Amino acid sequence: MSPCNxxxxxxxxxxxxxxxxxxxxxxxxxxxxxxxxxxxxxIDAGQLLISELVTNAVVHGTPMGRRVQLVVSVDRRRLRxxxxxxxxxxxxxxxxxxxxxxxxxGMMIVKSLAQRWGCCSRExxxxxxxxxxxxx
Numbered sequence: 001m002s003p004c005n006x007x008x009x010x011x012x013x014x015x016x017x018x019x020x021x022x023x024x025x026x027x028x029x030x031x032x033x034x035x036x037x038x039x040x041x042x043i044d045a046g047q048l049l050i051s052e053l054v055t056n057a058v059v060h061g062t063p064m065g066r067r068v069q070l071v072v073s074v075d076r077r078r079l080r081x082x083x084x085x086x087x088x089x090x091x092x093x094x095x096x097x098x099x100x101x102x103x104x105x106g107m108m109i110v111k112s113l114a115q116r117w118g119c120c121s122r123e124x125x126x127x128x129x130x131x132x133x134x135x136x
Contacts, residue, residue, distance in 0.1 A: 009036050009074050011070075012069065013069070014070075015058075015069075017064065017065075021054050022050070022058070026050055026051060029050050029081075032072060033079075036074045038076050038135070041135040041136075042133055046133060048109060049109075050070075052107070052109055052110055054070065061085030061087040063086055068084065069084035069085075070084075077134065078132050081130065082130045083130075084122060085127060085129075086126040087126060087127065088127040114131040114132060116132040
């Protein structure tokens with residue numbers, strides 16, 4: 001899948017409601033950061049964050065037949081990742097997972113890695129969850 005709109009420092013892509021979408025999102029991010037000056041500083045946190053946000057959108061935010069929109073931009077100061085999905089009635093939930101839980105840690109990872117993050121309604125239908133990361 002190729003990005004819909006792109007420049008050397010940003011892209012926008014539509015991803016299917018598929019378990020393969022987080023991997024595709026990571027590949028798109030890797031290409032963007034490889035071509036952006038200083039982009040390598042964001043690769044580790046960016047890969048984890050994009051995986052968590054796209055996985056949440058696919059599993060919890062995207063009804064059958066709908067797609068997830070991914071918008072990413074990077075400059076020397078920050079990496080911004082936006083994930084848009086079709087369900088706006090419920091935002092992401094941060095919860096403590098027990099040692100036996102197989103899932104449920106995603107938003108704790110987001111909270112610990114991102115300098116800023118949030119969720120807002122989209123015009124029309126759905127929501128956008130976004131994160132911003134600054135180099136350490």
